[in-house]
Amino acid sequence: MTAPTPLVVLTGFLGSGKTTLLNRWLGERGDLAVIINELGDIGIDQDLARKVGAPVSLLAGGCVCCAVQGTLRTTLRNLYMARAAGDLPPFSTVLLETTGAADPFGVVSVLEQDPWLRKRFTLRSILTTVDTVAGEAALARYPEALEQVTAADQLLLTKTDRVDAGARRALADALARLNPDAEVIDAADAGADLLDRDFPRRCRITGVLAPLSGMASVSTSMSPLASTAAPVRGHALQPAGLRWRGRVVYERLQAAVAALRDDAGDDLVRLKGLVAIEKLDGPLLIQAVGAQPLEMTPLPAWPGGDEDSRLVVITAGDDPAAPRRLLRDWQRRLEIATEGNEHA
Numbered sequence: 517m518t519a520p521t522p523l524v525v526l527t528g529f530l531g532s533g534k535t536t537l538l539n540r541w542l543g544e545r546g547d548l549a550v551i552i553n554e555l556g557d558i559g560i561d562q563d564l565a566r567k568v569g570a571p572v573s574l575l576a577g578g579c580v581c582c583a584v585q586g587t588l589r590t591t592l593r594n595l596y597m598a599r600a601a602g603d604l605p606p607f608s609t610v611l612l613e614t615t616g617a618a619d620p621f622g623v624v625s626v627l628e629q630d631p632w633l634r635k636r637f638t639l640r641s642i643l644t645t646v647d648t649v650a651g652e653a654a655l656a657r658y659p660e661a662l663e664q665v666t667a668a669d670q671l672l673l674t675k676t677d678r679v680d681a682g683a684r685r686a687l688a689d690a691l692a693r694l695n696p697d698a699e700v701i702d703a704a705d706a707g708a709d710l711l712d713r714d715f716p717r718r719c720r721i722t723g724v725l726a727p728l729s730g731m732a733s734v735s736t737s738m739s740p741l742a743s744t745a746a747p748v749r750g751h752a753l754q755p756a757g758l759r760w761r762g763r764v765v766y767e768r769l770q771a772a773v774a775a776l777r778d779d780a781g782d783d784l785v786r787l788k789g790l791v792a793i794e795k796l797d798g799p800l801l802i803q804a805v806g807a808q809p810l811e812m813t814p815l816p817a818w819p820g821g822d823e824d825s826r827l828v829v830i831t832a833g834d835d836p837a838a839p840r841r842l843l844r845d846w847q848r849r850l851e852i853a854t855e856g857n858e859h860a
């Protein structure tokens with residue numbers, strides 16, 4: 517049997533820059549197979565993944581670490597079989613982008629517990645993006661963010677263009693204390709050759725999400741970033757998505773986004789969407805990460821074959837109805853017809 521194919525896990529909290537980095541790497545090398553995991557049922561990132569011939573598989577509807585572990589197994593098997601049959605280009609490495617809420621240890625256990633997969637794939641590394649703007653707050657509030665940092669072989673600082681050198685250094689020092697085994701570098705300096713790098717084998721023992729009741733003590737004793745904010749229990753992140761047909765007037769969209777952000781307040785963790793706009797050929801890509809500035813980018817054409825408008829909202833807290841309420845208000849504000857729309 518040929519040597520097992522390396523699997524690189526790219527993780528990092530919601531909106532920390534995983535897809536941006538993945539896209540850059542896809543532009544740098546053509547020997548990757550990519551698996552993108554989305555928290556909700558509606559996928560956007562797989563359409564945004566640069567189309568350079570790399571096979572891109574979508575795992576939607578939950579985290580690979582728990583809800584869709586079985587689907588990850590099937591996807592890896594399918595990739596292996598399709599390559600063996602010559603139906604896919606001969607990729608050398610599988611790059612798995614987790615959801616921003618994933619526990620990387622759960623991903624590792626998929627490989628470890630499946631004898632068939634264990635012979636054919638090997639975990640090469642866990643690479644974790646950390647947002648220099650929002651990373652500190654995320655680590656203090658979300659056990660997922662802490663778990664992702666703890667699990668990392670390499671920590672990649674993103675959005676360093678938006679903070680000063682002092683803030684960058686303070687975060688890097690704090691991360692080094694949280695995970696002394698992982699080197700901290702700027703994502704901007706991380707070329708795609710990082711995907712070939714082997715790291716010393718580590719015993720990965722889940723530390724944060726499993727004993728959730730211990731989270732408060734973990735965040736104060738381990739984290740130099742601990743804040744007074746009460747930590748949210750694991751996976752207390754609620755996704756909802758809306759899909760619709762029809763164009764929206766730009767000014768009304770702007771007002772609807774502002775109203776949604778206002779209504780959600782601090783609980784809005786992530787907003788992303790592709791929206792058809794009056795008088796524009798391609799869609800508008802909408803991105804918001806917490807309270808960070810909104811990004812609206814007109815795309816020249818619809819990426820992927822899917823030309824439905826889509827909006828995904830992820831809120832903090834235990835109430836799964838919260839993001840759905842935001843989407844219902846969104847629908848009402850933009851007078852999007854109910855018929856044919858899909859909430860997920």
Ligand SMILES: Nc1nc2c(ncn2[C@@H]2O[C@H](COP(=O)(O)OP(=O)(O)OP(=O)(O)O)[C@@H](O)[C@H]2O)c(=O)[nH]1
Binds near residue numbers: 530537616
């Ligand atoms: N200024 C700046 N913005 C960045 C950088 N990296 C990512 N972003 C922005 O941050 C937002 C989120 O980036 P993504 O790459 O989609 O983050 P993600 O981790 O894939 O997000 P999820 O998949 O939703 O968890 C987007 O609006 C990006 O344009 C960076 O290095 N600098």
